[in-house]
Amino acid sequence: MARMHRFxxxxxxxxxxxxxxxxxxxxxxxxxxxxxxxxFTEAPRWLVWLGILVAAAMLGRLLWSGHTVGSAxxxxxxxHRDLVDLLGTHADPVHGTQVRVLAHPTPTAYxxxxxxxxxxxxxxxxxxxxxxxxxxxxxxxxxxxxxxHDLVLEFFTVLHRSAPPWLRAPQAxxxxxxxxxxxxxxxxxxxxxxxxxxxxxxxxxxxxxxxEALAAGGGPGGESTTAARMALxxxxxxxxxxxLVMTAFGLLVVAAPVVLLVMTLV
Amino acid sequence: MARKSINRLGELERAVMETVWAMTxxxxxxxxxxxxxxxxxxxxxIAYTTVMTVMGRLAQGGLLSRQRSGRAYLYAAVGxxxxxTASTMREQLNAVSGEDRxxxxxxxxxxxxxxxxxxxxxxxxxxxxxQSTSIGKGSKGVRP
Numbered sequence: 001m002a003r004m005h006r007f008x009x010x011x012x013x014x015x016x017x018x019x020x021x022x023x024x025x026x027x028x029x030x031x032x033x034x035x036x037x038x039x040f041t042e043a044p045r046w047l048v049w050l051g052i053l054v055a056a057a058m059l060g061r062l063l064w065s066g067h068t069v070g071s072a073x074x075x076x077x078x079x080h081r082d083l084v085d086l087l088g089t090h091a092d093p094v095h096g097t098q099v100r101v102l103a104h105p106t107p108t109a110y111x112x113x114x115x116x117x118x119x120x121x122x123x124x125x126x127x128x129x130x131x132x133x134x135x136x137x138x139x140x141x142x143x144x145x146x147x148x149h150d151l152v153l154e155f156f157t158v159l160h161r162s163a164p165p166w167l168r169a170p171q172a173x174x175x176x177x178x179x180x181x182x183x184x185x186x187x188x189x190x191x192x193x194x195x196x197x198x199x200x201x202x203x204x205x206x207x208x209x210x211x212e213a214l215a216a217g218g219g220p221g222g223e224s225t226t227a228a229r230m231a232l233x234x235x236x237x238x239x240x241x242x243x244l245v246m247t248a249f250g251l252l253v254v255a256a257p258v259v260l261l262v263m264t265l266v
Numbered sequence: 267m268a269r270k271s272i273n274r275l276g277e278l279e280r281a282v283m284e285t286v287w288a289m290t291x292x293x294x295x296x297x298x299x300x301x302x303x304x305x306x307x308x309x310x311x312i313a314y315t316t317v318m319t320v321m322g323r324l325a326q327g328g329l330l331s332r333q334r335s336g337r338a339y340l341y342a343a344v345g346x347x348x349x350x351t352a353s354t355m356r357e358q359l360n361a362v363s364g365e366d367r368x369x370x371x372x373x374x375x376x377x378x379x380x381x382x383x384x385x386x387x388x389x390x391x392x393x394x395x396x397q398s399t400s401i402g403k404g405s406k407g408v409r410p
Contacts, residue, residue, distance in 0.1 A: 069369075073369050073370045074370075076370040076371075077370045077371070079327070080354070080357065080358065080370070080371065082276075082279075082327060083350070083354045083357075084354065085276045085279075085280075086276070086279055086280055086283060086329070086350075087347060087350055087351045087354055102351050102354060102355060103347075103348070103351055104351055104352060104355045106355060106359075108355065108358065108359065108373070108374075108375075109373070109374040109375070110358055110371050110372060110373040110374060111371070111372050112370075112371060113372060120358070122355065137374050140374055141372070141374060144372045149372065150369060150370075150372060153368070153369045153372075154369050157368075157369045177368070177376065178376075180372075181376060194393055194397065195393060195394055195397050198389070198390045198393040198394070199390060200374075201375065201386065201390075202383070202386050202387055202390045204374060204375045205375055205382075205383055205386055206383055224376075224382055225376040226375060226376060226382070226386060227382055227385060227386060227389065230386055230389040230390070230393070231389065233393055234392075234393055234396055
């Protein structure tokens with residue numbers, strides 16, 4: 001599915017489908033053991049318990065990795081937020097969000113999601129970005145914070161972590177990351193227009209690599225997120241029909257394992 | 267209410283760090299809580315124990331180092347403001363590579379490598395050209 005680029009034109013629905021597929025997979029995996037036991041009519045009691053035990057172990061692992069990943073992320077964020085609060089200049093809040101400016105020439109812009117959310121800019125970014133590009137960047141970060149994109153990302157990171165290595169799909173995680181960026185780009189495009197947003201992407205990419213390489217073309221990792229975002233900038237959102245089909249598919253994928261489990265158990 | 271006190275604590279930490287930076291020199295690298303309290307008292311009404319708590323927190327957070335000197339502790343900043351800012355910048359730039367840490371901080375720019383800047387510039391030129399032709403035709407949409 002990561003290769004189906006046309007879905008990127010409907011980032012919201014594509015994210016929904018990704019979440020649904022993952023959730024459906026988890027539900028199917030959890031119900032696999034109890035269901036396979038239930039298929040035998042004369043299953044001995046210990047086999048039933050074994051099935052339930054396997055499912056419980058999987059659920060436990062999932063919850064445990066949710067706990068560890070979640071608290072690591074929050075600890076990381078809290079520490080970094082304390083640092084930017086301490087070291088950064090307190091700029092005027094933008095639409096109620098606290099903004100911190102770090103006195104450093106390398107242009108960068110990012111946000112720290114959570115209840116005490118922050119948008120962080122470097123002085124280098126403020127110098128490099130004209131006001132319309134800055135509007136685009138701030139709208140992008142605000143979209144992340146408002147829609148709690150971090151929670152979506154956290155969900156997938158947890159799944160990625162708790163899945164056995166042979167089941168992990170790094171390209172899925174990468175695609176989800178891209179979709180989140182595309183979603184925030186749509187908000188930035190609405191706020192500032194596509195040209196300032198495209199310019200801001202180039203400005204910050206150049207600022208991060210002052211020693212511009214001569215070689216053209218994609219890096220070794222294939223198509224990069226930034227190039228993909230650039231390509232999607234000018235594309236309109238997918239039509240209603242396609243979005244409807246994607247949403248329906250998402251719901252179906254979650255419902256299917258539940259229905260199957262109920263059918264085998266009853 | 268709670269929020270206000272958190273903000274106030276952050277503001278106090280800033281004031282304490284700034285005082286420590288201002289008071290220390292290459293010759294005299296560390297200060298005591300009492301000295302910091304004295305300096306802060308000139309501009310605000312603040313209890314000695316509050317300063318001690320804040321400095322203890324900063325030491326726990328790794329921003330101040332402390333060593334025992336007699337019955338009290340002497341504190342020193344682990345770096346200048348510029349050094350700490352630079353390490354904070356490095357930390358968030360490095361966060362792009364770590365799998366888990368990428369969920370902690372959301373960057374505007376994910377992973378543009380130096381190789382693809384010319385490619386990005388070409389794409390930008392395309393976006394700009396498309397925009398100007400669509401304005402020329404009188405339509406203001408984002409249609410190709």
